[in-house]
Amino acid sequence: MQYFGKLRSVAEGRGVWEPIEKAAGEYADEVARIPIYLSDRSSRRLGHCQYKKPVGRHTLHRGPVKTLVVKRIVLASRHWHRELKLSTNTLLHEASHAIKTLLYGKGKGGYHGSHGTLWRKVAREVGIKPDRCSESPEMRVLAQSRQKVVGICIKCSHQIRRQRALPRGRTFTHNACGGGQIVAQR
Ligand SMILES: [Zn+2]
């Protein structure tokens, strides 16, 4: 993972700082300073927003969070360099998470992880469609190419392909063939 720059300069490079600044309102300075990292290893996620542990136990339930709780935004390096329009979209998507968290706190505005109504409102303000995740055909192909056989069904010999090994200490059954046991491959 490589440090890339502060959010403001990265966003300016793609011509999208203005809508971010506007949506961030009183938190614009904090948002401007969020460190952006590029990761070579992200193959499934195009980007994500990491948070610091909030200070004090009840911080999240007392309305807007006054301290900076956004640690950094990580973007997939290949995606950033190869797919200009989509990766700019990803930057705006992650910036929306950061803005939503600063304005309304984490875990507020609903339901379903972090893509609830408040996040969607911010996403629209920065000018993106409030989709849960942005799609990248190139990243999907890359993710597929990294898959390996992690399990084999002893009943029908079906191979389970994933990027990561199956977690240890658990048994899995293959529902598609009526419940053959899956033997994990290491
Ligand atoms: Zn998201």
Ligand SMILES: [Zn+2]
């Ligand atoms: Zn099977």
